[in-house]
Amino acid sequence: MFSFAFALASCNIDMPKETPSSFETLMVKKQNITVPIKFSAKMRGQADVTITPQVNGQLTQIRVSEGQQVVRGQVLFVIDSRTAQHDVESAQANLQAAQANLTAAQAQANSARLEYESNKNLFEKKIVSRYMLDNSLNNYKQAQAAITQAKAAISQAQAAVNQARVNLGFCTITSPVSGVIGEIPVRAGDQVSPATQLTIVSGNTFMEAEFSLPESVLESAVAAGYSVKSADALRGLPEVTFVMKNGHVYEHKGRVSSTTGIVNATTGSISCKATFPNPDGQLYSGVQGSVVLPDEMKGVIVVPQIAVVRLQDRSLVYKVKADSTVTAVVVTTEDAGNGKDFIIRKGLNVGDKIVTDGANNVQEGQKVLFSKQEENK
Secondary structure, three states: OHHHHHHHHHOOOOOOOOOOOOOOEEEOOEEEEEEEEEEEEEEEEEEEEEEOOOOOEEEEEEOOOOOOEEOOOOEEEEEOOHHHHHHHHHHHHHHHHHHHHHHHHHHHHHHHHHHHHHHHHHHHOOOOOHHHHHHHHHHHHHHHHHHHHHHHHHHHHHHHHHHHHHHHHHOEEEOOOOEEEOOOOOOOOOEEOOOOOOEEEEEEEEEEEEEEEEHHHHHHHHHOOOOOOOHHHHHOOOOEEEEEOOOOEOOOOEEEEEEOOOOOOOOOEEEEEEEEEOOOOOOOOOOEEEEEEEEEEEEEEEEEHHHEEEEOOEEEEEEEOOOOEEEEEEOEEEEOOOOOEEEEEEOOOOOOEEEOOOHHHOOOOOEOOOOHHHHHO
8 A cells, every 4th residue: 555655656646635624513502392202092982882782683774884984863773673563553552442441430430429429419318328328439439449540551551652662763773973883793684682782883073092191201290280180280281192103193183181090000100081183084993003292391401313422321422622622421311202302311511512413433532623724734
């Protein structure tokens, strides 16, 4: 190599000169930053409803399909109603018979009353005996009792009619909420009963992301002045974001809507729900992702990630001394969550100057800042 360089010099070819150049540096200062805190979450409809029959019978019609958007009151399933219709007709016939019995009892009671009143007048005139008077009175009382029994029978018959009509109505199953139809595990022709799950309607106008808040985060929130003990306090928390597994950020913000208020002794966390509007039906029950809660940090030291050098289990930052040379400083960092910055918890002070771009290429004691004259030599 030396002989090659000598040959180039003997041929009057200029060798390239190594010119010093300054590294990029940053003056450390405090600033405010919003750090996103992520919690694994699972979506579910705010009004997920399991649809089951109220009566036994054969499923004759399925009016919807899986994934279909439905509105409240829309017909979902139809069960064979012939038996229920027969029960209605039978109950109505019984009601009519009970009403006829009441009419007969009222007529009999009217006749018994007239007989008693007549015997009472005759008894006062000593024309009939006490026995005949008492007998007519007993007949009248029995007729009154028959009226009471007939009225009770009518009430029972009317209740049977009402119940039969309700059962007939149960043969047509409608959606109790607006939402999306889930899996339909049954087919037309199947025998169903109240134990049969027909489907789940996910009421997706609003969706709830269920997640767990670690006790440490809860303690930090309380220390920062937040409370999770009331609905008013929850409304005071900042809006949250939902990020899907593929990294897509859901366009609508949500809010923490409820907490259990009890720390799980096993997991050391508190169960929470964040409610998100879902006007376009983009969210579905079962979707997994992350709830992102913004943490407002004030007056912290923030440096670019390129300024931090990882060396085994330590994080180093090269601080520029007065003579423009650098010295390595061990720092304690926290991820700022934006992919480009670190929060420095320990190791730097306001006013320190550090190397940023090129920090991986400097060495202890190396000069990193040069005057313009030195750079132009």
